Amino acid sequence: DAKTTQPTSMDCAEGRAANLPCNHSTISGNEYVYWYRQIHSQGPQYIIHGLKNNETNEMASLIITEDRKSSTLILPHATLRDTAVYYCIVSGAGSYQLTFGKGTKLSVIP
Amino acid sequence: GAVVSQHPSRVICKSGTSVKIECRSLDFQATTMFWYRQFPKQSLMLMATSNEGSKATYEQGVEKDKFLINHASLTLSTLTVTSAHPEDSSFYICSADTSERSYNEQFFGPGTRLTVL
Numbered sequence: 001d002a003k004t005t006q007p008t009s010m011d012c013a014e015g016r017a018a019n020l021p022c023n024h025s026t027i028s029g030n031e032y033v034y035w036y037r038q039i040h041s042q043g044p045q046y047i048i049h050g051l052k053n054n055e056t057n058e059m060a061s062l063i064i065t066e067d068r069k070s071s072t073l074i075l076p077h078a079t080l081r082d083t084a085v086y087y088c089i090v091s092g093a094g095s096y097q098l099t100f101g102k103g104t105k106l107s108v109i110p
Numbered sequence: 111g112a113v114v115s116q117h118p119s120r121v122i123c124k125s126g127t128s129v130k131i132e133c134r135s136l137d138f139q140a141t142t143m144f145w146y147r148q149f150p151k152q153s154l155m156l157m158a159t160s161n162e163g164s165k166a167t168y169e170q171g172v173e174k175d176k177f178l179i180n181h182a183s184l185t186l187s188t189l190t191v192t193s194a195h196p197e198d199s200s201f202y203i204c205s206a207d208t209s210e211r212s213y214n215e216q217f218f219g220p221g222t223r224l225t226v227l
Contacts, residue, residue, distance in 0.1 A: 038154075043116075043203045043219050043221045044154065046216070046217070046218075087153075096142050098144075098156075099156070100153045100154040100156075
């Protein structure tokens with residue numbers, strides 16, 4: 001599976017959009033981009049995933065660049081409950097393993 | 111959404127004892143279940159992958175005789191930490207995958223915090 005690079009930490013003001021970047025320059029054609037988050041002392045929570053096209057669900061939007069070498073997770077209106085570590089993971093369709101990196105610690109500030 | 115439970119949520123045991131952690135998929139059948147370990151301020155590390163009815167596949171460096179995994183049904187997997195020692199103290203998290211979709215969507219349990227005295 002391709003490796004990902006994320007900033008160690010980010011701050012976001014409550015009510016503003018949180019934009020979390022991820023680089024995955026070695027991604028291959030059949031690999032998906034997944035985003036999970038982990039609130040302190042809980043199990044990770046699935047947020048969204050994408051292959052080529054931008055995706056949106058009730059939690060977030062995922063913007064994938066045309067060359068697929070990077071992506072951005074967008075939380076449109078961050079709340080204090082969105083404070084968590086966000087993991088960007090690249091994994092192939094035929095692989096059921098998720099390799100967690102260090103992620104980005106997002107702190108939403110009142 | 112799919113729900114995965116773990117029991118117990120927290121356990122404290124004496125060194126040398128064995129501890130069993132259960133992972134259940136409550137509203138779906140999990141063909142594949144995964145066990146992770148997370149030390150303080152570190153990321154999740156995959157320990158093993160188990161498929162219902164077959165032996166688990168362990169990651170490099172994980173002792174299969176120490177961390178016994180049983181995936182006896184499509185809704186239950188257990189992890190037994192045998193002869194636990196203080197260095198085994200960690201946050202153990204399981205996840206389950208239905209394998210019904212072409213993409214990988216794992217549903218995670220809430221985790222079990224093990225403290226070995």
